[in-house]
Amino acid sequence: EAGVTQFPSHSVIEKGQTVTLRCDPISGHDNLYWYRRVMGKEIKFLLHFVKESKQDESGMPNNRFLAERTGGTYSTLKVQPAELEDSGVYFCASSHQGGELFFGEGSRLTVL
């Protein structure tokens, strides 16, 4: 069974540019989460989808971040325009009915 996959693994962009991260959860997992870790800090919650609906987006930093999960399958997280403080590792995770979280390998974003 395929795990959670994320793309790209690493993205380097300039301030003001746009980046879109993609996450494919484990098949059948209704719950999909986006997290971000800035070096040395905690893994911080961004938002939670249940199927295609946003269950909780209280962790989204500001309106430069837009997450979608059309059709309840894969999800995208777009940052537009990117700022320096957006740099970090963005993790996607999925779970089945509130069970264990399975993480992807993360997408490292570097904003110059």
Added chain:
Amino acid sequence: GQQLNQSPQSMFIQEGEDVSMNCTSSSIFNTWLWYKQDPGEGPVLLIALYKAGELTSNGRLTAQFGITRKDSFLNISASIPSDVGIYFCAGLKTNTGNQFYFGTGTSLTVIP
């Protein structure tokens, strides 16, 4: 957001030594999880705890769910070089939409 205080922040130990790390919070959690992140990888679940007072082992790893439901610890016995990585605690609150909150991580270095 919820704050999970994880300590120590980093540890440097000799191979063969035992390791202990803990996580505390001012909030009550229904589930405590311990994850390990290897460099360039996503966090991988080590142990899940579902009941206050529960003590669970997974090989050389032992974790406990505190009686107050506000803390948890993880012990690693007889450490080996492949134990190197970052260990995260995570708490789950089912009454807030199945949201997981993570600690800041404990970076473990094992010296052969």
